[in-house]
Amino acid sequence: MSRSTSHNSVIDMRICIVTEYFPAGKKLDIRGGAEACAFNEALKLSEKHDVTVLTSRTPENPDGYTSGNMDVICCGPMRSYVQAGSIGERLSFMLSAYREGLKLEPDAVIGYNFITHPVAWMIAGKTNAKALARYHDVWIGEWLRNIGFSGILGEILERYTLSRRFDRMIAVSEYTARKILERYPWQRVSVVHNMVDFSPPLVEKTPSPxxxxxxxxxxxxxxxxxxxxxxxxxxxxxxxxxxxxxxxxxxxxxxxxxxxxxxxxxxxxxxxxxxxxxxxxxxxxxxxxxxxxxxxxxxxxxxxxxxxxxxxxxxxxxxxxxxxxxxxxxxxxxxxxxxxxxxxxxxxxxxxxxxxxxxxxxxxxxxYSADTIGKKLEEILREVTGSI
Missing domain, CATH: 3.40.50.2000 (Glycogen Phosphorylase B;)
Structure with missing residues (x-):
């Protein structure tokens, strides 16, 4: 991250977020939970910190954009949203995101799903930053059953991720934290629930059930x-x-x-x-x-x-x-x-x-408001990076 002050007069931390998908703006055209988690947290953290998002290049988000203190950089070849498979395209994205990450000077790097956890780990190792993984669930031993043959990549990457000593795993639930610690009791795990913050639609219930x-x-x-x-x-x-x-x-x-x-x-x-x-x-x-x-x-x-x-x-x-x-x-x-x-x-x-x-x-x-969850996440980042 080349900016030291960005759009605000003072920037506390430089945070790199690596997420497979990211919406093309604040309209929140989101398809999955990990993407929603990354978007909401990037937006909240960018209120005080310099945030760079490394994500896939998609038809909806081909060029990336800047919003306040948040830079979104699209990596790799153009690819559409997928929930499973596309192993070659996913590996290309991982390599491209890693190369882009090496151009930055982050204090912390956070991966948001199974293909970005290893990327965050490797970027952090090369840039002397702290490595964190936002963890949604543990599927070790369950990948093939849950999504079929293409789950082999997930099984390999998740085993790799959980065998690394991250500076912090941030689980979305106590349930996920327990699953991590049952297999890898030496991991440092904190729990921060997902941010869910919106104004409820003002609509009437349907007249029939x-x-x-x-x-x-x-x-x-x-x-x-x-x-x-x-x-x-x-x-x-x-x-x-x-x-x-x-x-x-x-x-x-x-x-x-x-x-x-x-x-x-x-x-x-x-x-x-x-x-x-x-x-x-x-x-x-x-x-x-x-x-x-x-x-x-x-x-x-x-x-x-x-x-x-x-x-x-x-x-x-x-x-x-x-x-x-x-x-x-x-x-x-x-x-x-x-x-x-x-x-x-x-x-x-x-x-x-x-x-x-x-x-x-x-x-x-x-x-689950943005203020409540954002404060918890920021406290962990400050603790890990020594910015307290």
């Missing part, structure tokens, strides 16, 4: 369980609609399941919704939000639902229970679509419970 789901359409997200639940609930709630936001390799298969169960007119696949505000609007309009996933590092979309005033039904898995503090929604037994059906039925029909959970959710949501 409705369910929203925001999810990648992959096996471990268990969206098929939600469709099966809708097929049962359709008999009790004749006007029930379910809107699913997200894309993935199972999209066609899930559409076929909806057709086979006779609910293709009740389940609407919205695909990728470009504007985050439009995603939040769909959640806010719905009576219930559903997250049937059995693999999460934090469950940021559940917190977003809480902020939108929409009670949730989610799998009873530790990270989502931690993120919600077990308030603002109902939990069902993972992979049990009949239990999911029961919990959805309860929330769709019990107005008193719906109102109580909505109020609970608003109280929890306030603790």
């Amino acid at each position: 409705s369910i929203a789901c925001v999810s990648r359409l992959v096996e471990y997200k268990r969206v098929g369980d939600l469709i099966r639940a809708v097929s049962v609930l359709a008999e009790e709630f004749p006007d029930l609609k379910c809107r699913i936001i997200g894309t993935g390799p199972l999209e066609g298969e899930l559409q076929d399941i909806a057709a086979e169960l006779g609910v293709e007119d009740r389940v609407e696949f919205l695909g990728f919704v470009e504007k985050h505000e439009d995603v939040l609007r769909v959640i806010a309009e719905s009576w219930v939000f559903c997250l049937p996933s059995v693999v999460e590092g934090f469950g940021i979309v559940v917190v977003e639902a809480m902020g939108c005033g929409t009670p949730f039904v989610a799998s009873r898995i530790p990270p989502v229970m931690e993120a919600s503090r077990e308030m603002g929604g109902l939990f069902f037994e993972p992979c049990n679509w009949r239990d999911l059906t029961d919990k959805l039925r309860t929330l769709l029909s019990d107005n008193e419970l719906h109102g109580r959970l909505t109020k609970e959710a608003a109280d929890v949501f306030r603790d």
Whole structure:
């Protein structure tokens, strides 16, 4: 980082963030949790610090940009957003980001996902900076099961990452921190939850019962369980609609399941919704939000639902229970679509419970503000870099 004072008169720290994807501006055209985490934290840290973001060159963000104290540098060949595979393109990005990082003079380098953790580690080693990893979940031994053959790259890179002695691992949840320390007890791990900060959309709930789901359409997200639940609930709630936001390799298969169960007119696949505000609007309009996933590092979309005033039904898995503090929604037994059906039925029909959970959710949501989370993150960075 060549700037010493940048746009402000005083810059405390020079921070390099390495993230696979990053939005092309403040419109927040975000596709995944790690990207949202990197964007929100980069924006907040740049209020006081000099932040350089190294990210992929994409059709949406081909040239990078500068916003206040934040410089976004696009690295490697042009590539589209992917959730798995593209090993060659990902390796090209990693090499390009590493080379760009060597041109900087950072105090700290933070990687935000499995392909950027090693890059951050290597940049830090060559520039005498502190190396940090923002950690969402531990998938060692689970990569092939979760995403198939292309998970080999993830398995290799994650084992490499966790065998390095980072100056700090910053886990998004106590659950993820425990998973790191169970395998690598010598790692230095802190916990800072994801930042979830937005103004709730001012919209009315749909006139008839409705369910929203925001999810990648992959096996471990268990969206098929939600469709099966809708097929049962359709008999009790004749006007029930379910809107699913997200894309993935199972999209066609899930559409076929909806057709086979006779609910293709009740389940609407919205695909990728470009504007985050439009995603939040769909959640806010719905009576219930559903997250049937059995693999999460934090469950940021559940917190977003809480902020939108929409009670949730989610799998009873530790990270989502931690993120919600077990308030603002109902939990069902993972992979049990009949239990999911029961919990959805309860929330769709019990107005008193719906109102109580909505109020609970608003109280929890306030603790994920940018100011609250940003302060915790900054304290860790100051401690690690000795800038206290």
